[in-house]
Amino acid sequence: MTHPHRTSDTGVRARFLLATAAWTVLVAAVLVAVPLAFAGRLPDPVASHWGPSGQPDRSMPPAALTLFALVWAVVAGTSLVGLARTRGEIRRATRVWFAAGLGWTGAFLIGVQAVTVAANLGRDDWSRAASPSWEIVVVVGVAFAVGALGRFAGRLGPDDAPPERERPGPLIDLDTRKRPVWVSTATAPWAVGLGVVAFAAALSFAAAALWGLAPAGWSTALPLALAAVIGLAVSSVSVRIAPEGLTMAFGPLRWPSRTVRLDRIERAWVEWRSPVQVGGWGVRGLPGRATVMIRGGDCLVVRYTSGGQLAVSVDDAETGAALLNALAARRTA
Template identity: 40%
Template sequence: MTDEKTPTERTTAERPAPHGAVWAAAAWSVGVLALLVALPLTARHRLPDPLATHWGGREPNGSMSLTAAALAPAAFWAVLVLTAVALRRYWAGRTPGAAAATLAAGGVLLTGAQTSIVHANLDRARWQDAAPMGIEVVLILLATGLAGLLAWLAGRRFGGRPEPRPAAGAPALEVPPGEQFVWLSHAANPWLQLAAAVLGLVAVTGVLAVASGVAELDWVLVLPFAVASLASLACSSVRARVTARGLTVGFGPFGWPARHWSPTELDSARAEQRTAAQVGGWGYRINGLGTTVMLRGGTCLVVRTRRGTDFAVSVDDAERGAALLNALIARTRQPTG
């Protein structure tokens, strides 16, 4: 809250990524590895051996055996995974988001390249007869850049330098005028994060199978998995932020969509113990207790609005967030004359 830091200061940025994010990364790593090996081997009866793996301009000018074409990108992916592990283990504080960006961009690049190679060689008698490469390369590079950027932005939300936070203590804190302060906290549901990763891999597998020509699937069968993956991802984590502007609660790895309340819109704040059974389950729940974002049982930050409704979110260090909000609310009610 003030420029002077105390020994008890902590921020969520200092904590490691939630276990669910780690499991999701593991599922992504294993899934990409399986796809890289399975795509050419599944279609081996429709591929030449050797098959074209390099193009000079639009025409093929290099080849590999079918076995090498399956194992070489898998080995390169294993190196990228180890690099991401090292980035997270040793340089997470200095390069937040780098590990996530490495996995996302590398996985998209390699699976996209493998898909285009299989598609170009499919039903060809010789590797020299492989289809030319064109717009596929541009699309793969664009998708790789976009995946890396989004993963980097999401990863930075759980890394970086510490930010000042209010000192612990009473239900309300004194906030001197002109002081800069911020309170940050987050929570994640590891099972929802893992479910998002698994559903996303199923959707990606379907898309790659269709794009490579290995299988003929109706896009309608793939779409539900993609939608379910995105919905699970958006509901799997939440981030609460208290500043002089009030309370902001963001959902998903990018903190969007988000809800915001200014101090003038709030009546009070408190920390309260709640369980999933009390609020009707996990996720975004509306019942007699009001609205609850329940990602893990335990202490929740609960705010009561001027309209008389309650909004609760299960985040760490809820007592401190409630104390700061109460101080802000009290400030708005002080006479200004």
């Protein structure tokens, strides 16, 4: 089916990507130009951190101020590339939160860099740098204001119709003499690798603490162990569809798990989604409108009878959606 906003939405996509790319370049240029413009009036090194007393307690070379631009390039550039690679139109909800996040982050980095430069400006030694106070409040306030403007800008233009209104979900015939079961998985190898590395590092710090080599090792081992558990838990998902409903199990141990009863499911379909669209990897969104994002690509999307949705990135999602629709149709027949 051809959607009435298809042509105009394509224009919205192009304009949105162009505007976000322009903002990315502008912020990067400011973050590079400001330290270079005031390089002759800054001490070497410059104060980079202030303690609870308000006095500077850490320093760094003036050239390190351009690291703000590097951080911005990695954050904004990666996000922008991911958004540009998404298929089809960019939905309004994605535009709103992407523009708001990009606006807030860019303004915040410029503000923090500006405050750091101003505190060091004209000082002959970094230890005599001024102590920022009300400037921090202004930086945060301006960042939120720019984020709000980005959110408003993201709402401009038409919104593409939800995919479930454009096409019916797939359907297959069932043999009433057999019990149909479908199982599929999706795995993020990089998440598994990070989880294993974090777990190994946690064991190393714990062992060092037990042997007295690093008494403070426990303070590092515990956060690393927690990060390993969370990373491995969201590194893979297994989906099982049977007459009872849909069951999701997470991680290599297939725990924790969650079951959605068949009587709660209205229908299912397949939708292409990316981590950029849903805000990252793992379980994203709120209850009733959540996405389990393990890898970008086709997702099995389930609509509840209550009106909510659940999307899961899983292989062979088309077959899973067809079986769910057939089971739901047989239950209501």
